[in-house]
Amino acid sequence: xxxxxxxxxxxxxxxxxxxxxxxxxxxxxxxxxxxxxxxxxxxxxxxxxxxxxxxxxxxxxxxxxxxxxxxxxxxxxxxxxxxxxxxxxxxxxxxxxxxxxxxxxxxxxxxxxxxxxxxxxxxxxxxxxxxxxxxxxxxxxxxxxxxxxxxxxxxxxxxxxxxxxxxxxxxxxxxxxxxxxxxxxxxxxxxxxxxxxxxxxxxxxxxxxxxxxxxxxxxxxxxxxxxxxxxxxxxxxxxxxxxxxxxxxxxxxxxxxxxxxxxxxxxxxxxxxxxxxxxxxxxxxxxxxxxxxxxxxxxxxxxxxxxxxxxxxxxxxxxxxxxxxxxxxxxxxxxxxxxxxxxxxxxxxxxxxxxxxx
Amino acid sequence: xxxxxxxxxxxxxxxxxxxxxxxxxxxxxxxxxxxxxxxxxxxxxxxxxxxxxxxxxxxxxxxxxxxxxxxxxxxxxxxxxxxxxxxxxxxxxxxxxxxxxxxxxxxxxxxxxxxxxxxxxxxxxxxxxxxxxxxxxxxxxxxxxxxxxxxxxxxxxxxxxxxxxxxxxxxxxxxxxxxxxxxxxxxxxxxxxxxxxxxxxxxxxxxxxxxxxxxxxxxxxxxxxxxxxxxxxxxxxxxxxxxxxxxxxxxxxxxxxxxxxxxxxxxxxxxxxxxxxxxxxxxxxxxxxxxxxxxxxxxxxxxxxxxxxxxxxxxxxxxxxxxxxxxxxxxxxxxxxxxxxxxxxxxxxxxxxxxxxxxxxxxxxxxxxxxxxxxxxxxxxxxxxxxxxxxxxxxxxxxxxxxxxxxxxxxxxx
Numbered sequence: 027x028x029x030x031x032x033x034x035x036x037x038x039x040x041x042x043x044x045x046x047x048x049x050x051x052x053x054x055x056x057x058x059x060x061x062x063x064x065x066x067x068x069x070x071x072x073x074x075x076x077x078x079x080x081x082x083x084x085x086x087x088x089x090x091x092x093x094x095x096x097x098x099x100x101x102x103x104x105x106x107x108x109x110x111x112x113x114x115x116x117x118x119x120x121x122x123x124x125x126x127x128x129x130x131x132x133x134x135x136x137x138x139x140x141x142x143x144x145x146x147x148x149x150x151x152x153x154x155x156x157x158x159x160x161x162x163x164x165x166x167x168x169x170x171x172x173x174x175x176x177x178x179x180x181x182x183x184x185x186x187x188x189x190x191x192x193x194x195x196x197x198x199x200x201x202x203x204x205x206x207x208x209x210x211x212x213x214x215x216x217x218x219x220x221x222x223x224x225x226x227x228x229x230x231x232x233x234x235x236x237x238x239x240x241x242x243x244x245x246x247x248x249x250x251x252x253x254x255x256x257x258x259x260x261x262x263x264x265x266x267x268x269x270x271x272x273x274x275x276x277x278x279x280x281x282x283x284x285x286x287x288x289x290x291x292x293x294x295x296x297x298x299x300x301x302x303x304x305x306x307x308x309x310x311x312x313x314x315x316x317x318x319x320x321x322x323x324x325x326x327x328x329x330x331x332x333x334x335x336x337x338x339x340x341x342x343x344x345x346x347x348x349x350x351x352x353x354x355x356x357x358x359x360x361x362x363x364x365x366x367x368x369x370x371x372x373x374x375x376x377x378x379x380x381x382x383x384x
Numbered sequence: 385x386x387x388x389x390x391x392x393x394x395x396x397x398x399x400x401x402x403x404x405x406x407x408x409x410x411x412x413x414x415x416x417x418x419x420x421x422x423x424x425x426x427x428x429x430x431x432x433x434x435x436x437x438x439x440x441x442x443x444x445x446x447x448x449x450x451x452x453x454x455x456x457x458x459x460x461x462x463x464x465x466x467x468x469x470x471x472x473x474x475x476x477x478x479x480x481x482x483x484x485x486x487x488x489x490x491x492x493x494x495x496x497x498x499x500x501x502x503x504x505x506x507x508x509x510x511x512x513x514x515x516x517x518x519x520x521x522x523x524x525x526x527x528x529x530x531x532x533x534x535x536x537x538x539x540x541x542x543x544x545x546x547x548x549x550x551x552x553x554x555x556x557x558x559x560x561x562x563x564x565x566x567x568x569x570x571x572x573x574x575x576x577x578x579x580x581x582x583x584x585x586x587x588x589x590x591x592x593x594x595x596x597x598x599x600x601x602x603x604x605x606x607x608x609x610x611x612x613x614x615x616x617x618x619x620x621x622x623x624x625x626x627x628x629x630x631x632x633x634x635x636x637x638x639x640x641x642x643x644x645x646x647x648x649x650x651x652x653x654x655x656x657x658x659x660x661x662x663x664x665x666x667x668x669x670x671x672x673x674x675x676x677x678x679x680x681x682x683x684x685x686x687x688x689x690x691x692x693x694x695x696x697x698x699x700x701x702x703x704x705x706x707x708x709x710x711x712x713x714x715x716x717x718x719x720x721x722x723x724x725x726x727x728x729x730x731x732x733x734x735x736x737x738x739x740x741x742x743x744x745x746x747x748x749x750x751x752x753x754x755x756x757x758x759x760x761x762x763x764x765x766x767x768x769x770x771x772x773x774x775x776x777x778x779x780x781x782x783x784x785x786x787x788x789x790x791x792x793x794x795x796x797x798x
Contacts (some may be wrong), residue, residue, distance in 0.1 A: 058420045058604075059781045081648050083743040085782055122693045124648060126745040128657065140658070143660050143695020143739035177780045179648050181764070183657050188770035192777045235450040235520055235584055244524060245446050245588045246598065280518050282533035284541035319533055321522030323452045344590060344598045351772060352602035357420050357582045358453060 050166075056229055058355040061085045062197025063164040064209065064225060064379065065092070065176040069193070069257040069300070069337050069353075072130040072156040073100070079181045080160060081126045082146075082195070083149065083370065084119035086175035091118045092162040093381060094149075095265050099158035099298025108297040110270040111153070114382060117146035117162070158298050159259050161207065163381055170381070172203025182353065191353035193337045199226050210259060211333070212376040226378050228261035228333030229358035232326045236340065239304035244320055249345025253336065254303040256356075258326070260297045261377040263331030270297035273332040282319035291329055325359065331374040415579075415609035415639040417759070419778045422579045423607025425624065425638060425793065429604075429713060429761050430557040430668045430776075431465070433526045433551050433586050439485045439493060440589065443597075445526040448586045449559065451605075453515035455580040458542065460514040462572050462795065463561040464676040465551045467507040468709035472498055473701045475505035483554055487712060489722020506683060506708045507557075508676035512567035513546035515581075525551040526557070555631070557709050558670050559585075562795060563610070565618045571798040574624050576637045577616025579609045587763075587776065601776035603761045608672075609639045622797030626672055627790025629754035640790050641672035641757025643783030645746040649762060651694075651734035652715040652727060654741070661768035665732075668711040669704075669746070671789035672757030679794070683708040686748045686756040690717070692731060695739035700731045704756060714744075745782070757791040 056062075069079045084090040090138070098111040119125060125146040127133035132151035133141055162178075164171045178195030201213050201223040213223040236254045237243065243250040260271035275293040280286045328334040338356055343349040417423075434445040458566045472482040472495035484495045484502035491497035515521055516534055517539070523529050527550045534544035546567050551557070563580060564572035583605030590598045593650075610616070610627060625633030627640030650656055650663040671686055685707045692700040702718050704710060715733060721728035728735050732742075748756035765774040785791065 057418065059418060059778055060416075061780070061782065064771050077657060081741055083646070083648050083780075085646060085743070085780075096426060120697045122699075122743060122745075123695065123697050124693060124741045125695055126650075126656065126741040140742070143741075144697065160440045177646060177648060179777060181656070181775065183655075183659075183766070185659070188659075188661060188766060188768060190764070190766045190773045191774050191776035192764060194778060194780070233452065233454065233582065235452055235522070235582075237448075237522070244448060244522070246590060280520065280523070282520055284516055284519055284534070286518075321450055321520050323518070323520035339588070340600070340602070342588075342600050344592075344596055345418055346592070346596040348598045350600040352586055352600045353775070354584060354602045354604060355420055355778075357422075357452075357454075357604070359422070 031341050034297065041277055056226060056358060057197050057199065058194040060197060060199070061174050062175045063170070063172055063174050063176065063200035063203065064198035064276040065162045065178050066196045066198070066335060067160040067178065067180045068104060068196065068335055069182070070096070070129055070156070070158055070160045070180060070261045072152045074155065075185060077127040077183055077185055079126055080129060080178065081124065082119070082162065082176060082178040083124040084122060084175050085177055085187070086173060088173070089118060089120050090175045091116065091165050092172060093165045094160060094162040094174060095161055095381070096152055096156070097158045097263070097298060098153055098156050099309070100155050108270060110268060110297045112265050112268060113153070114265065115150055115151060117149065119146055120144060161263065161379070163379070170204040170209055172200035174199050184351070187349070189349065189351050191339060191351040193353040193355050196335055196355070201225060207266065207381050209381065210376055211378060215376055220282060223325045227262060230327070230336065231359040232336055232356040233323060233359055234338040234354070234356045235321065235323050236338070238320045238322065241320065243342045246342060246344045251343045253341045255300060256303065256336055256338050257300045258334055258336040259298050260295055261335055262379065264380040266382040267377070271332050272296040273328040273334055275334060276327045276329055278327070279322055279324040281322045295334065331376055333377040387791055390575060394406065405699070409760065415611055417608050417639050417642055417781065418605060419604035419606045421607060421609070422582055424576065424579050424610035425561040425580070425608035426561040426581050426583045426605040427608065427670065427759050428583065428585045428605050430587070431525050431551055431559050431585060432553040432556055438483055438554055442593070443589050443591050445589050448522060448551070448588070449525055449583065450520060450522045451515070451561065451581060451583040452520045453518060453580055455578065456517045458514055458516055459578070459580040460509060460564045460567045461561045461581065462564045462567065463559060464508050464510045465555070465557060465559055466627070466674065466676055466709065467552065467555055467557040468504055469507070469554065469556060470502050470504040472502060473500040474503050486509050487716060487721045489720065489724050496723070509549060510677065511547060511549040512572065513548060514544055514567055516542040516544055519774055523548050525555065526553050557759070560674065560676065562624070562793070564652070571796055573618035573620065573798060574622070574795060575618050576610040577612050579607070579612070582607065597771055599772060599774055601763060601774045603776040603778055604761050606778065609619040611637055620797065622678065622795045625790060626757065627785050628787050629792070630788055633790055633792060636790065640784040641759060642781035643747065643785055644781070645760055646779065646780035646782055647744040647746065647762050648741070649714070649744060650741055650764065651737045652713070652730065653732065654730050654734035657738050658744060661766045664765050664767070665714045666711060666763040667714060667760060667765070669706045669758050669760040670709055671706060672725045672759060673755040673793070675794035677796055684755060686758060689747045689749045690759055691745040693743045694737045695741060702731060708763045751786070752789060754789050755791055757785050
């Protein structure tokens with residue numbers, strides 16, 4: 027009897043501890059620092075002018091498998107439409123193992139090559155002229171896994187000048203994970219405690235801080251110039267049916283004098299898009315010239331549940347035409363899951379990522 | 385003879401209660417430390433100013449800081465420059481302006497030429513600003529800003545109080561900003577229940593001689609979110625509790641610092657793009673526990689324990705003292721400071737590791753003692769025949785400091 031009591035108490039103890047732990051772990055966000063089960067690099071370039079090195083680490087003490095997808099968002103020269111060409115491969119990492127590869131070269135399984143270390147699997151080189159994203163989903167025996175073990179970084183290099191920039195991969199945490207190939211980013215709509223929450227929702231909005239585009243840089247002074255670029259991708263993706271997601275984005279920009287300029291539905295992002303803020307056709311171009319202050323903040327709000335992710339680059343050029351690039355992750359508005367999509371966004375199904383089967 | 389099994393149910397219930405208390409008090413309310421979300425405390429771990437290039441061979445260095453109020457109301461900040469300047473023979477000051485670099489192998493820069501020690505001392509100075517709804521504020525760390533954009537009564541925006549005191553020149557150290565209730569009060573009070581600010585820092589290094597050069601790197605400020613609950617409000621005693629501890633912080637006012645920092649890096653000397661450029665990484669660490677303008681005596685020491693794993697899954701370990709502010713090239717952690725032949729025998733050398741990349745896991749120890757949380761950033765320099773270009777990145781986080789082992793930031797109390 028006492029043994030039964032002890033067992034019952036023990037079971038209760040474990041259940042309560044798990045429940046409490048789950049309550050603590052229920053906090054899940056798209057993160058540039060914390061590990062996740064979906065790892066996204068929004069900007070990956072290997073077009074002959076620039077190249078990218080991907081670094082991925084397993085932060086757990088268990089072997090981890092991941093199914094990765096390159097998405098080529100470069101424009102088809104004939105149709106001028108994004109190619110949305112998907113190439114996928116698998117990697118596996120032993121406990122706490124870091125790995126890397128150069129996107130233009132890939133990483134074959136070859137113990138005699140110059141890439142020392144345990145090869146993570148056969149990583150193919152990206153296609154010529156690649157401009158797009160890399161997305162990796164943690165899997166276990168081919169099925170999605172909720173291990174939240176992946177972190178990563180991407181380093182981009184201008185092959186002519188040697189200029190480099192770096193940003194953190196965006197990790198989407200799994201809450202319970204998915205039992206099929208459709209990964210729902212739905213923690214905000216899932217009912218607490220019913221295990222229907224698969225992954226966390228995408229942020230309600232993105233924000234970045236910049237220096238007025240095509241104007242004198244505040245540090246480099248006369249004759250210098252600052253230019254900014256943003257690379258955006260929809261949160262949703264369908265790799266199985268090769269359907270590029272599309273999202274309309276509203277832009278709100280405010281400067282130090284509280285001058286606001288809002289552009290509802292100003293941008294459309296299909297598959298992958300890199301924009302020069304001061305370039306022709308950009309909503310930022312003409313509006314930013316002549317602004318009364320140099321510093322501004324811009325907020326990008328997706329107009330549908332498809333959601334939006336991205337990174338921000340600044341290129342500064344001095345009066346002698348020397349230039350350098352800095353990349354930074356965008357901030358996310360929505361400091362808790364209540365503010366993530368789709369709780370405060372327009373109606374519609376939550377963002378999702380459909381991965382192709384093995 | 386039958387032995388009676390001990391009854392563990394009571395002990396188990398006590399344990400259960402303890403687990404519950406620990407979990408709930410360890411920041412279970414959902415606040416986190418993150419660089420990509422609004423927060424009540426912003427930490428910029430590395431700010432550099434050396435416009436004359438005194439310590440950088442004539443390369444002018446400055447930092448642009450940008451802070452955004454993400455809320456639709458006016459929000460206030462109390463900011464501290466925490467300086468870690470070094471000078472030959474003793475603390476820097478008007479009487480001793482001979483700045484040095486303890487990480488340099490150049491005898492003129494590390495004081496060895498003059499037979500002196502390069503001594504680091506810690507200083508703190510503050511400024512206060514308020515930010516109107518959604519307002520961004522940008523400034524150079526080297527300059528004072530006596531007129532904020534909306535200070536001027538003729539401006540069209542909401543009235544803005546405060547001014548920015550420059551960090552000094554040269555300056556090496558961090559910037560910490562804390563959301564407070566009001567900057568018009570004699571002594572502002574830190575507040576909880578709001579997480580309004582994000583920020584970023586962009587470090588420039590430029591020259592104009594011989595065709596000039598420019599290099600720029602940027603990172604996001606690390607935000608420490610405050611607890612948001614019904615009892616949120618001003619903190620009367622000036623003690624911000626980043627998690628709980630056994631003394632002054634029975635309950636948390638802010639999120640706990642990360643349990644482990646993760647640096648995903650190239651080993652020093654690696655040539656990852658196979659183009660002849662060599663990579664070196666600089667790690668900067670600052671303590672979570674700090675008492676700018678309240679601390680008596682030197683800052684406490686935390687040992688940063690480093691576990692390095694290469695691509696063969698081989699493990700190495702090292703450690704480093706962190707007192708107030710620590711910035712070091714990875715190879716200098718276990719070799720003589722500066723670029724020297726010893727770098728190739730460092731465990732952070734690509735030649736020693738045999739792989740190009742590694743994962744270095746950094747913990748402030750003791751982990752079972754309060755006040756040893758750490759934050760930091762990394763900088764990576766690619767050097768070769770085309771010059772040097774650098775990047776900066778935020779470190780990754782894993783877990784949080786445990787309940788009872790939190791940190792405190794102490795500011796002057798009213």
